Amino acid sequence: MAYPYDEMYLESVQKNLGFFFQMALHNLKLAPEIVQDAFLTSQIPEQIEMGNPDFLCGKSGYELALIAFPQVITDKIIKQAVSEPFYPEAEYWSGTVLAYIQWTSGKSFSEILSRYPLERILSNYHLMHEADITKMAEMIESTL
Numbered sequence: 001m002a003y004p005y006d007e008m009y010l011e012s013v014q015k016n017l018g019f020f021f022q023m024a025l026h027n028l029k030l031a032p033e034i035v036q037d038a039f040l041t042s043q044i045p046e047q048i049e050m051g052n053p054d055f056l057c058g059k060s061g062y063e064l065a066l067i068a069f070p071q072v073i074t075d076k077i078i079k080q081a082v083s084e085p086f087y088p089e090a091e092y093w094s095g096t097v098l099a100y101i102q103w104t105s106g107k108s109f110s111e112i113l114s115r116y117p118l119e120r121i122l123s124n125y126h127l128m129h130e131a132d133i134t135k136m137a138e139m140i141e142s143t144l
Contacts, residue, residue, distance in 0.1 A: 004048070004106060012056060013103070016064060019065075019095070022091045023081055028072060038068045039068055042068040044064055044068060090122050091122070093129050100137060111144065115143045116144075
């Protein structure tokens, strides 16, 4: 299988999408459907899928959130998010899972989320977050 980008970038993409979803879902308290739509209509998925290094490791999750939500995110919101103690939960986990699935499957984010929406990924957190990520990947990939 040809992966969309080199494996050395995968951890960075997972972390950045984790922080992106943490910011949008937790800090901004946006609904999963709104976050999913904003993510998919932004340039972020396409740039990651084509392996643009600026989007793989050149932008933080907070910078990605600024791209998807330019009218909503302010410096105050970012400063607050950065100053809070960070405890990765469902929101962060969903971003890491989504990045991993996209990388391993080679499918577009759009195709993945059309068959396994963000809200459904989030609902699997309590059951799957302590399992190896490959278990969640198998579950999602069986729907693709």
